[in-house]
Amino acid sequence: MEHASSVVDLVGLIVALLLIAGAVRAITKRVKLPFTVALVLAGLALRQLAEHGPKFLETFAAYEVSPDVILFVFLPAIIFESAFNMDVRQLKQNLLPTLALAVPGLMISTGIIGTIVWWATPFDLPAALLLGAILSATDPVAVIALFKNLGVPQRLTILVEGESLFNDATAIVAARILVGVAAGGYVLSAQTALSSTVDFFFVFLGGAFVGWIAAVIFGWVLGRVEGDTFIETSLTTILAYLSFVLAEHTFHVSGVMATVAAGLTMGSWGRAKISASVAGYIEHFWEYMSNLANALIFLLVGLRVDLGALYESLDILPWVILAMLVSRATVVFGLVPLVGRLPGAVPVGLPYRAVMYWGGLRGAIALAIVLSLDNFAHSEIFVALVMGSVLFTLLVQALSIETLVHRLGLDKPPLVDQVGAAEGLLAAKHRALERLPEIQEGGMFSYRIANDLEEVLTAEVRVLRGELEELRHRELASEDERILIYSRVFAAERTIYYELFTKGHISERVYRDLCHAVGHESDAIRHGLALSRDPLHLQDDQRISVAWYKFFDGALGFTGIPERMRLAHVAREYEEAWARYQVCTRILKDLESLVFAESARPGIVAEVRKRYRLWLTAAQGHIDSTAEQFPEFVTTMQERLARRLLVIAEKDIIEAESRAGSIPPGVRDKVMERLESEIRRSRGGEIAHLRLDATEILRQVPFFQGTDKEEFSRVASMLRQRTIPANKSIIRQGEKGETLYLIARGVVRVTRNHNGDSQDLATLIAGDFFGEMALLHHEPRMATCRAVTPTAVYELRRKDFDKACQTCPGLQEALEEADKARKQELAAK
Structure with a gap:
């Protein structure tokens, strides 16, 4: 009975925390307050009420959060979601600068914090360095959200996301090594440093290898499951947690790096293994899991804060916070400019560096590490110091970062975005006007109401058109209009690619490659760089591809795997060229309406048309050369396309008959499942027809x-x-x-x-x-x-x-x- 009572209490606590998190989320939508900050404040308030208020709240104060809960329950969900949804193509192009910030950057930060704390407080150097490692892991969620709103280059956003993802693993590995040094009473020497460095790289890279192997195995299994939401979601969940546990307990390497590697592999190569009908659900599932884990962590942080312990540590806490700020400043203002000179890196301007500096919050990773120091001599004071530092970043830095952005002048949308928003709203109003007669004919409302709505919409259109013309003629320079027109056309490209993907004409991998190419061109046009002659063959991607195949030729050439990979590459490039040809043809056909040609500068419209004709010629040339060299393969691809078009027509008819009630739902579901299976089988290229006699x-x-x-x-x-x-x-x-x-x-x-x-x-x-x-x-x-x-x-x-x-x-x-x-x-x- 006692056991049952404890289970009921635990379930009641979780339900209550979820209700509180939901209520806090609803409040933060109305009040301008970051969600994580509001959760910590709610947790603090609950703890105070539990200690001095109603008796039924005592459960909140009595509950002690175990570090294993954070490490083995919450952390894998947060890490896997971040890695799964990261643009791996962009990460590969920025891998060198990202790792430079995540590994040497964290080590520099650890050294600076440790040195200052050792000099200013009673802690010995190993303990001070341990505290430095704990507080060097950053949580950039506020910076990433701001960067996405500000329209900064995608490579800069990836740099910040990648740094956080890898420095979480670096911090945990470094902290564990330093715990051993500090607890064992070792004297820091060259031999200790060398041994620790070797251990670090073994644990770091070993974890990545375990996660990659696990993802390859689970990806192979996923490829043999068709359209089953339960099985496919369960497999990704097992992968996230199993990779972490295997790495930590079985192989004694980094669990975080294992989950990072598993998430990155499954989010890139593994996406093609997930059924198209399930992919969207899995993305939403992991987004919910990550948000849930973050919400519970920050609520529990607030509940765990001991204000008395914080007060007792006030003589040391200011030095720790100062050291934390100095170390972050050194990395952002000293190391980031150097990283910007590395191959594939994007230079980071001073205003954005200031946002990166002040937005370097501390959160779940730091708390998880410090709470796991059960047998460490300074564990209690370290918990208070880390809690105080996390609260400082949440209550001071997080609440003031938008003020900093405003002071730096980064919060005003670029003129191009203002004009784009106005044009989008104008198009929506025009569409509403076009729908009015149709709605009125349906007898939904009277002529008088329709007439009143038409007058209101006409007046709004007139005002919007006037504002738009004023923006265009008074402020919109020729280069701004060029960016605007290209951005609109690139958006249309993405829409067409998505349509081709949902109809089964291109695979998930090809769809993502094409969207990546469009994103690269969009970044180039926005930031004054030259557009590619052929977006499907970017120079950075070529170098990575050459290095990748060279490695596989040396390591696995005897197996035939590299040749199969090259054959798949040729098939994929044909599929990409075909999709590119379809898109360029449609863009050129609809260009006048896409760019509002009547109000655009003729020279810019002519430039866009010329560019798309160039890309169309490149795609046509690739299709023709493949057809000339591998006619059997191209014939098969055309036969597959014809089959898909017929199956899509069948699906449309079945859907129409089902809506009319001619086909029972059970029969419809079976037929639709068979048709979806046919589309999956006819998607992609058959590499057997690329093999020669x-x-x-x-x-x-x-x-x-x-x-x-x-x-x-x-x-x-x-x-x-x-x-x-x-x-x-x-x-x-x-x-x-x-x-x-x-x-x-x-x-x-x-x-x-x-x-x-x-x-x-x-x-x-x-x-x-x-x-x-x-x-x-x-x-x-x-x-x-x-x-x-x-x-x-x-x-x-x-x-x-x-x-x-x-x-x-x-x-x-x-x-x-x-x-x-x-x-x-x-x-x-």
């Missing part, structure tokens, strides 16, 4: 033409097919080379960098070969060979070369002749 193609190579069938088969068995997407480098000048390449399909451009100038040396087609110079002479590559179109090649490695020459004597002779001729060509150029 080596016998048929290699007979085109001159030195194989005289070889008998048996000898030729032996040589063919030594060759390995490799498929190269368009615009990717196959070999690079200066690299060590031990492979000969035989072109099966496609076009390859050979270029050389000579004294800083790029020279075109040759264009190779099916039946040609390259790479023989490095293979014969054990020299670095003399030129770069790049795929102009999607290209299929066969590789002959050095270890198989001698065997192939014995089987096919003409091979050595042909390669030596080609080597001699190409050396003469290089000398002549």
Whole structure:
């Protein structure tokens, strides 16, 4: 009975906390107060009422929040949601600057806080450094919300989000190492520092590896589940918590990094494994879980605050807060400008750095770490100091950050956004006017009411048009209007991509890649950068892709996995080019209405039209080159598109018949489930049609033409097919080379960098070969060979070369002749 009573008390407490959190949320919508701050204040008020008020509130004061509840229940939900919804493409492009802030930045902050606290308080250096690590983990929720409202570059928002995500893990790992140093009474020395550094990287990277492996396994399982909300949501929930627990308890590495890696993997590669009908639900589910965990944490923080302990620590607390502010200032104003110079980083202006500095709040991570210090000598005073520091950031910094933004002049929407909002409202009013006759004909209200509404709407349209014209002619410069028009067209692009995705014409991965490309162009136009000639082949993405495939070729080349990945890449690029072609065609067709051409500057409209024609030509060229090199694959893609269009038509008819009552709901559900399954099966590209028959193609190579069938088969068995997407480098000048390449399909451009100038040396087609110079002479590559179109090649490695020459004597002779001729060509150029 006693156990049952305790369970009832716990359930009652949770229900009460949820009711309080809901009430606080409703109040903060009316009162200008941050939700987390209001929750802490509510928790403080509850504690005081419980101690001095009605008896039934004693449960709130008596409840002791366990650090394990925060670490193993709340934290995985918050971390997984952040990682799952992060733009991984943007994060990869900003990975170096993000990690520079998250790891060295946190270490610098830990050192500064520890040094100041050690100098100003009775704590020894290891204990002071531990406090520094605890207080160096930031919660940037206020900054991110402000940045999104202010329209800052997406890369800057990702930088702040990524820093917080990774420095949470860094702080926990560093704190655990320092707890061992402080509790063991070790003297800080070079040996201790080296040992701690090795431990840190093992725990940090080990956690990431565990999370990645777990996500790959769960993604594989998810790919075999079709449209089941319960199973798919359960699997993502198990992944979030299991990765954390496995890393912490089984492998003794970072649970936070495991959950981060699992969330990032599932939010990028794993999204394609989640059924389209379930994806939206899962996003909402994790948003709710994260909000719930945050709400309960901050309520419990307020309930846990002991004002008496805070008062007793007032002689030390100001020094801790000062150290915390100085360390954050050093990182933001000292390290961030240096990080802005790293490859892929975006420079951060001084006003935004000021917002990053003052918005560096402390929250759940710091509290979770300090509450877990049960057997530490200074645990009680540390709890009071961390509570006081968290309260300072919430009650002082969080409440004053909007004032800072106003003082810096960052709260005024850019003129472009003002005009865009006015145009959107004007379009809505026009749409309402168009609907009036339709509604009146339906007999919904009288002619008099309709006439009155029409007069009101007409007057509002007249006023809005006047305001818009004034904004345009008095303040809107040519460059501002250019940004506005491109922004409107990019928004239309996203809408069309979403339509193609929901109809099953493009996969989740392709949809996200295309939206990422639009976001990149939108950021470029807003911040004065040049637009890409081909948004599907961004330079940063190309470098990452080359490095990624090079790693997999070295690590897993023997398995055939890298080749399957390249084939999937070619199929995906065709799908992206097809979608890009559809979008450019529709944009050009509807451009006049999209940009309000009657009031826009003609030169800007002409520029937009020219740009989209250029992109249309690039997409058409990619489609044509793929069709030329891989006709079987393109035929299959067209057949799949035809099947999808027919199935979509069937779905529309079934829906109409169901609404009319001709088809019972149960029958409709079964038919719709079958049709959805057909759409899923016909989505994407079938990579089997990209594979080639080596016998048929290699007979085109001159030195194989005289070889008998048996000898030729032996040589063919030594060759390995490799498929190269368009615009990717196959070999690079200066690299060590031990492979000969035989072109099966496609076009390859050979270029050389000579004294800083790029020279075109040759264009190779099916039946040609390259790479023989490095293979014969054990020299670095003399030129770069790049795929102009999607290209299929066969590789002959050095270890198989001698065997192939014995089987096919003409091979050595042909390669030596080609080597001699190409050396003469290089000398002549």
